[in-house]
Amino acid sequence: MIHPTAIVDPAARLAEDVEVGPFSVIGPDVEIGAGSVIGPHVVIKGPTRLGRRTRIFQFASVGEDCQDKKYAGEATRLELGDDNVIREGATLHRGTIQDRGVTTLGNRNLIMAYVHVGHDCLIGDDCILANQVTLAGHVTLGDFAILGGLAAVHQFCHFGTHAMAGGGSIITKDTPAYVMINGNPAQAHGLNLVGLKRRGFSREAIKSLTDAYKVVYRQGLTLEQALASLESQHEAPPELATFIASLKASNRGITR
Incomplete structure (x- = not known):
């Protein structure tokens, strides 16, 4: 189940049926739940916990040190629930001690290609982040949130449950639950009625x-x-x- 070219630290904790593809690197303090599939050329750094049936595609970087200049190597964490999909080239960073110390994703989230999830973000369940969405640090997404491709969310913003942002939106304020926004700067355009x-x-x-x-x-x-x-x-x-x-x-x- 683990390709011979993959490097898995002896201190990593992988369920027996976890698959790891060629040339992937999994460090210590990484826990991966049952039924998970880690593709080729993936790097996972701990402390990180991935829930059951996680699927990560090639070239993703998961659990890396955050890009906050205040970060000084503290043992902060990244935690994912079950049934999350992380597509090609996505980057998910751990938290900072200036906030909760953990970046958190719930269950059944789809993180598409080249998405960035910054430090201390809190993402609920069943969210969709389309290609190249960027979440700055400390962003909160409610359940069933949808962000269109290339949308960017300013740090400390809250994006409500069942809310939706169109592609390319620049989001610098909080988005209430159920509301649909779009534009640069983003403006409200009604409720997410279709959703x-x-x-x-x-x-x-x-x-x-x-x-x-x-x-x-x-x-x-x-x-x-x-x-x-x-x-x-x-x-x-x-x-x-x-x-x-x-x-x-x-x-x-x-x-x-």
Whole structure:
């Protein structure tokens, strides 16, 4: 299962059925879960933990030291959940002690070719990062987030659950849950309606979110005024509560 040209450090911990392709290098303090396939010419540096059924394609660099100039060799980490796919040439860096000390990806994420995931990023489940997406350090992505090719996200930005960014977007502010953005600088262009319908959101939930979007983006209100209006509603569906929470969590201001 391990190609004879691969270099696997004796201190690495690989499940018995892990496959490692030609010329790949796996260092100490690396743990790889069962059912994983590591392609050729992959470099994995620890401390790094990869969950079950991870698939990494050629020339990816996983768990390397971060590019933050404050980093001084501390034993920070990279942790991935299960069923993640890392395509060709992607780079995933470990965290820094100035933040959580760990870069984290959840489950079932698709990281396409030449994507960069910077230090201390926190990525949820079922996200799609298309080719050449760049996440600066300290970026947070909610579940089911989608970033189109060449999109770039500024450090410390939050990108909400079920939100979507078009290709080439330059994102310097927080993106609320369910919102679709595009452009340089990125601007909001409605809800990610296609994505919500594909994921089985009810008509009632989508109507509630559409009405809430209009309050935030169409009535000329400040964010504080819009939040007050939304929070005055009684018996709000859970989807609306998620939208409100993403607005309240913003520290950089929301994309408008």
